[in-house]
Every structure is written in structure tokens, then in C-alpha cells.
Amino acid sequence: MLTSTKSLLDLTASDLMTPNVVTIPQNMSLRGAVHLLAQAQVGGAPVVDERGRCVGMLSATDLVRWVDRGEEVRAEPSAAYSGCACCDWEMVDLHLLPADAVSRFMTPDVVRASPDVPVGRLARWMLDAHIHRIVITDGEGRPAGMVSTTDILAAVAREDALVGDPNAELL
Secondary structure (H helix, E strand, C coil), X not given: CCECCCCHHHCEHHHHCEXXXXXXXXXXXXXXXXXXXXXXXXXXXXXXXXXXXXXXXXXXXXXXXXXXXXCCCCCCCCCCCCCCCCCHHHHCCHHHCCCCEHHHCCECCCCEEXXXXXXXXXXXXXXXXXXXXXXXXXXXXCEEEEEEHHHHHHHHHHHHHHXXXXXXXXX
């Protein structure tokens, strides 16, 4: 845990990242990948090759882009769908998605960072690239963690709460 002696701008990716990242094999079907993301209740995950190296990212935005290209789902949504979703992926009838490999749908240009990158730089990269998550990779390009916009917002909120309580924990 970090204490208030470490300010927000002193934080690095390793301080903020979520470890144990859900990853998607690049040869997994889109159906399988969406099911995996829905089960994990996450909106996106790194796509990895057979060596575990990050080769792309699959997010809800990729699915929207696929639909925008005109490759719409051809059947009506399930009658079981109530309009309530816990994550982006729960609004999709999995059986209607293509069985093609996820590598066809992923974003190949992934913004990656090493664990020592400062929070300010992570935030700038997210703003510049219009993204919501950065993959933190080890020296061999394998995902070691993930930093999301929510992680950065949580750090800002916690630091704001520390103003007057020097003994409070930041993270």
C-alpha cells in the first residue's frame, strides 16, 4: 500500500495496474473471446500470441467498429435480453457472433508501457490515443498488468481524500 507521502504524480504504472490480466489467444473465436470478457466483467483485454506476447487489444469499441462496417448481426436480439447489462459484452447474443479468429477483429496497434512509466505520461497517452486502457508489459512483451482510466481516476479521488489525513493510505 502507498501512503500519502507518495503524491499522485509520483505514481507509476506498477502502482496503479491491475495484475493478473485476462488475455485472449489470437486464434480464439470472437464468440469465445466475448464470452471470456463477459465472464470476467471487463470491457477489453490484450490479445496474445502463442508465446504470450501482446499482439493486439479487443474491446467493446472493436465490436462497434465491426457492426459499423456493415457486418451486422443477422438475427433479432434474444427475447431473454432484459436491457440490463453489467458490462459492455452482456448486450450481445454470443451465438450470433462470427466464429472467426479474434485476430480479425482486434486492434493491432496497442499502447503499451513498462511498469515504471509515470501516471502523467499514461494519462497523456490515453488522451492522445482516445483509449481507456494501457497494457503494462514485461521485458518480453507479455502483459503484466493493465492500467485503465478508472485506475487513474481512483488514484486522483484517493489523493483528494488525503488532503488533511497524512496517515491515510493512497492505494
